[in-house]
Amino acid sequence: MKRRDIIRRAGRSLRQAKARTLLTSLAIAVGAFTLTLSIAAGEGSRQYADKLVGSNVNPRALFIVKDNALFDGGPGQSGLREYDPDVATNQGGVALKQLTQADIDKLTARDDIEDVQPIYQLTIDYLTIEGSDKKFVSEVARYDSSIRNESAAGDLPPLGTDLDTQDVVMPESFAEALVKAGVATSVQDVLGKKVTLTVAKPASQPTDEQLQQALASGSAAALQRLTRGETKEVTFTVSAITKQSSTALMAGTAMQLSSEQAKSIADYTTQGTSQYQKYTSATALAKEGKEPEAVKQALSDAGYPAQTAKDLQNLLFTIVNILQGIVAGFGVLALFASVFGIINTQYISVLERTQQIGLMKALGMRSRDVAKLFRYEAAWIGFLGGAIGAGLAWAIGTLLNPWVTEQLSLGEGNAILVFQPLPIAALILALVVIAVVAGFFPARKAAKLDPIEALRTE
Amino acid sequence: MIEVKSLAKTYGKKQNVFTALDDVSFTIPDGASVAIVGKSGSGKSTLMHAMSGLDRPQTGEVIIDGEDILQLKAKEVDRFRATKMSFIFQSFFVQANETCYDNVSLPLEIAGVPKKERRAKVQKALEAVELADKIKSKARNLSGGQKQRLAIARAIVNEPTILFADEPTGNLDSSTGEIIEDLLFDYNKKNGTTLIVVTHDPDLAKKCDMQLFIKDGKIALATEHHEKRPTVKKIPVGGRRVQA
Numbered sequence A: 001m002k003r004r005d006i007i008r009r010a011g012r013s014l015r016q017a018k019a020r021t022l023l024t025s026l027a028i029a030v031g032a033f034t035l036t037l038s039i040a041a042g043e044g045s046r047q048y049a050d051k052l053v054g055s056n057v058n059p060r061a062l063f064i065v066k067d068n069a070l071f072d073g074g075p076g077q078s079g080l081r082e083y084d085p086d087v088a089t090n091q092g093g094v095a096l097k098q099l100t101q102a103d104i105d106k107l108t109a110r111d112d113i114e115d116v117q118p119i120y121q122l123t124i125d126y127l128t129i130e131g132s133d134k135k136f137v138s139e140v141a142r143y144d145s146s147i148r149n150e151s152a153a154g155d156l157p158p159l160g161t162d163l164d165t166q167d168v169v170m171p172e173s174f175a176e177a178l179v180k181a182g183v184a185t186s187v188q189d190v191l192g193k194k195v196t197l198t199v200a201k202p203a204s205q206p207t208d209e210q211l212q213q214a215l216a217s218g219s220a221a222a223l224q225r226l227t228r229g230e231t232k233e234v235t236f237t238v239s240a241i242t243k244q245s246s247t248a249l250m251a252g253t254a255m256q257l258s259s260e261q262a263k264s265i266a267d268y269t270t271q272g273t274s275q276y277q278k279y280t281s282a283t284a285l286a287k288e289g290k291e292p293e294a295v296k297q298a299l300s301d302a303g304y305p306a307q308t309a310k311d312l313q314n315l316l317f318t319i320v321n322i323l324q325g326i327v328a329g330f331g332v333l334a335l336f337a338s339v340f341g342i343i344n345t346q347y348i349s350v351l352e353r354t355q356q357i358g359l360m361k362a363l364g365m366r367s368r369d370v371a372k373l374f375r376y377e378a379a380w381i382g383f384l385g386g387a388i389g390a391g392l393a394w395a396i397g398t399l400l401n402p403w404v405t406e407q408l409s410l411g412e413g414n415a416i417l418v419f420q421p422l423p424i425a426a427l428i429l430a431l432v433v434i435a436v437v438a439g440f441f442p443a444r445k446a447a448k449l450d451p452i453e454a455l456r457t458e
Numbered sequence B: 001m002i003e004v005k006s007l008a009k010t011y012g013k014k015q016n017v018f019t020a021l022d023d024v025s026f027t028i029p030d031g032a033s034v035a036i037v038g039k040s041g042s043g044k045s046t047l048m049h050a051m052s053g054l055d056r057p058q059t060g061e062v063i064i065d066g067e068d069i070l071q072l073k074a075k076e077v078d079r080f081r082a083t084k085m086s087f088i089f090q091s092f093f094v095q096a097n098e099t100c101y102d103n104v105s106l107p108l109e110i111a112g113v114p115k116k117e118r119r120a121k122v123q124k125a126l127e128a129v130e131l132a133d134k135i136k137s138k139a140r141n142l143s144g145g146q147k148q149r150l151a152i153a154r155a156i157v158n159e160p161t162i163l164f165a166d167e168p169t170g171n172l173d174s175s176t177g178e179i180i181e182d183l184l185f186d187y188n189k190k191n192g193t194t195l196i197v198v199t200h201d202p203d204l205a206k207k208c209d210m211q212l213f214i215k216d217g218k219i220a221l222a223t224e225h226h227e228k229r230p231t232v233k234k235i236p237v238g239g240r241r242v243q244a
Helices: A003-016 A018-056 A101-109 A172-180 A208-217 A220-228 A259-270 A292-301 A309-352 A354-362 A367-407 A421-438 A440-448 A451-455 B044-051 B074-084 B100-110 B115-128 B144-156 B174-191 B202-206
Strands: A061-065 A087-089 A095-097 A113-118 A126-129 A139-142 A151-154 A167-171 A194-200 A231-242 A254-257 A281-286 A306-308 B002-011 B018-028 B033-038 B059-064 B085-088 B162-166 B194-199 B210-215 B218-224
Touching (some): A003 A018, A003 A367, A003 B100, A018 A309, A018 A367, A018 A421, A061 A292, A139 A259, A151 A172, A167 A172, A172 A231, A231 A259, A254 A259, A292 A309, A306 A309, A309 A367, A309 A421, A309 A440, A354 A367, A354 A451, A367 A421, A367 A440, A421 A440, B002 B044, B018 B044, B018 B059, B018 B218, B033 B044, B033 B202, B044 B059, B044 B194, B100 B144, B115 B144, B144 B162, B144 B174, B174 B194, B194 B202
Parallel strands (some): A167 A231, B033 B194, B033 B210, B085 B162, B162 B194
Antiparallel strands (some): A061 A281, A126 A194, A167 A254, A194 A231, B002 B059
């Protein structure tokens, strides 16, 4: 019997039992629906993550450290070990190897990277805003010129250009907080205001001579001054307010200033301590024309573990993959249940059509072809279920997409469910295969049927 | 020519053994009409199944056109049935949900006849049984006689050399049964197809060229009887002479 005729006959048998066919395929449709949504959500999330990374991180950007434990998530070295002045011991006894100024110089001297910038640990005592004597605290960070920022007010320097040394940029949320605190009348009003940062130098160990002098003066104030350490004030002008972009990865919760100022503040606040000119990490750009991945390898070989923008992307993808895997797991479970549905339906179908099978075999149909007939019926059920499930998922997903985008405030033009024909076609194909596998035993039963038994009347 | 040589078939084991066919031998010339007559349980159906290769007797030969079909592989027996044999059953076994066209087209599909050639053959077969106007009707809408005519169309569509009819009129009233009998014998005469009718109806058996009476798995009597030539002639059966 020709394959096409078998497929046609299989389709016709199913049409003759429409309700049963539909119900059986609906079981598969549930699995197909879930899996289609999980594929679409995975694809959508990946595209979104791609967009996030693409608009936040320069693809040439490299994140360089001295201690690989930072990437591995490992606790670094612990236990009893020899003292190393370059190792910072954090709370909990976790030690991290740090980049020293010499390392930074070495990195700057390399010919495959440029714009090497250490990540400064910036701490301030407090800050004040012009026109008010209220004191505020906030995080302070170096302005990252390699990422795209959107301005809510004021002008930001073009991509790749640093802020002016007297300028500071703050996120919109800060400006709003200032408005709430009554320091400014509106977000626009914050622009151009002077911001004064008060930074403190750690107290240095006073020498015996200084102590004696202070004691000799007999004043407690002199002694206090000695141990408190000095402070300094730096004043900036708010040159821009950054918008909380829907695709902004870093939530922008820091007051940002130029690299030069950041360095001077960091140096000031760590002077005389073991942290002076030590950095846990640095950023750099792979030079134009250099493959970031190759540069990363070269840096690692030189003792500076690094990560590229792609690694960051992969990190996001890992999270997406895990979430997608969970959803897909439910889909697979539903499919697993539907497999038994197919087996059951097909067994009943074989029983019901005993005479038909007997007749076909008496007419010279080969057992193989009888088995094929039932396998193709199962395949049709799988196809139908897959098509119904995927079609429904597609339709509902497309309808829901604008609402989901709004609910998650993903920003215009972003969709969390992205349907692509190819993976869905592959899914349906896989379902057909699963259905055929499920139909294997009923098909074998049909093939093994004895035509004489089957045709025995009454 | 169909030669059946010392065919034996038993069911069951040891004490429960049941002999369905016991050393059956006969010869059917090409184009003959043969009635296998016997009571229920006499072994007549088993004989038909063995002759069509549906059943495998323990011993014996069924030589059709010089080939022992009992020695053939399953695939070849299937091929044999698909191209050279066909069947008509007491309960018709037409597919009620399918159209007449699809019912008749089934043997052609099984035999692998290309789609282009099928249409004309189906049309011709349905015309032969006067059901051409029902080509698109569902088989369930046919009367009993029409269903059996449809079954005949299905049986003759592939122009078989041997046509087995198992109680073809058993489920029909006598006048409808006669129409079916006429169709079968007409086809047998016109096309030279060997017609093998399994029946317990002596009237139907009389219309055949040859009768094989089966009792307890043995051929009790073999006669050659022609309507035109109503003399009963003894013929040799299975190596021994049987009295008429």
